[in-house]
Amino acid sequence: MNHPRPHEPGLRLKNVAIGLDGRTLLAIDRHIPPGHVLTVMGPSGSGKSTLFALIAGFLDSAFTAEGEVLLDGARIDRTRPEKRAVGLLFQDALLYPHMSVGANLLFALTFALRGARERRAAAAAMLERVGLPDMFDRDPATLSGGQAARVALARTLLARPRALLLDEPFSRLDAPLRRSMRDLVFSLVRERAIPALLVTHDREDAEAAGGPIVEIEPPAG
Template sequence: MTNEDEGLRLDSLTVRLGTRRLFAIDRHVAGGETLSVMGPSGSGKSTLFALIAGFLDPAFTAGGNVRLNGRDLTGLPPERRRVGLLFQDALLYPHMSVGGNLLFALPPRLRGRRQRLEAAEAMLAKVGLAGYLGRDPATLSGGQAARVALARTLLAEPEALLLDEPFSRLDADLRSTVRDLVFAMVADRGISAVLVTHDRDDAAAAGGPVIDLAESPE
């Protein structure tokens, strides 16, 4: 893979709804970098995520290409794109323990119960939750649930990460802690990340380029 192939490339990306163009983006998000996307409701932030992740509503018309580490994602189903998502809510499976949630995300190539449990426990330790494997998600605080959601997403070994305002429901102290953890993990693992946020502090913490879809050229 050449340097030109590395990372997430949004090549002349456009999305239209009927005759209305929502946005036009031409960006390269390097591995370990976070691109922050801002803009008012209806400007196309969620639509951009749907396009990258592979579940764009057919009512929209897309142009251009999305490439990830040299792979053209056009036409690939979501499960083959190697794109992870984090949302405002942790969305943990309530009928599973913390460990069950994490084991569910592990790739099939990791075989053997012991090896899979060790991988899950090691990831929990990285997000500051060592020993939480058997916990019920209902007993977790908001910050703990957010960290379990991050651990679950990273265990799936994504090459790109889409962050849909994942810090917005945390109080100020937790927001800073979880936010710093997410961006540190993105940098450490060389993942290309895209953050949607209304908060300029989030964008500043991400430390990468910022685009405003309200300013997308017509």
């Protein structure tokens, strides 16, 4: 009797290879369990950002890609980006300047949560979780860099991602803020059992993530 293949939770990069102009930029075969962080390090031009783009669904057509990207056992690399349930956190907060902090968060909420009162309560609870209570009505332009980074994290998590991609998210913060933001992000990854991929140049960020580190060399030539 044939049994179904067991479900594999987390993010799986199965024999992934990305190339450009006939050259292989990177090749990776890794599994990121829920609540864990895989860090990819390497200099500019080594292919880190292209891996990020492949998983998120916006890899430029100039690149070739082989292998499979699976999330909780289901292949997502052929799925529309908005259907992948992958959260993105960048170097810059990228908050909508014409919206209040609260409106930025409400924009990310799934429509499965209905009712203005319930939606506001969920956004306010997330603001409190990232250490920013009473910030709902603030103008994003009045936030410090650290506050804006926390709002961006709150907005990303409110969308309930099933995987998280972190693209140098701490690089624009000063040292004390960088440490506190790292602690917050990685604790929330564990708390919410989200598999996360961190792309960084910074060795301290990589070590703080507490997971395996993949170092990519730039292609020869």
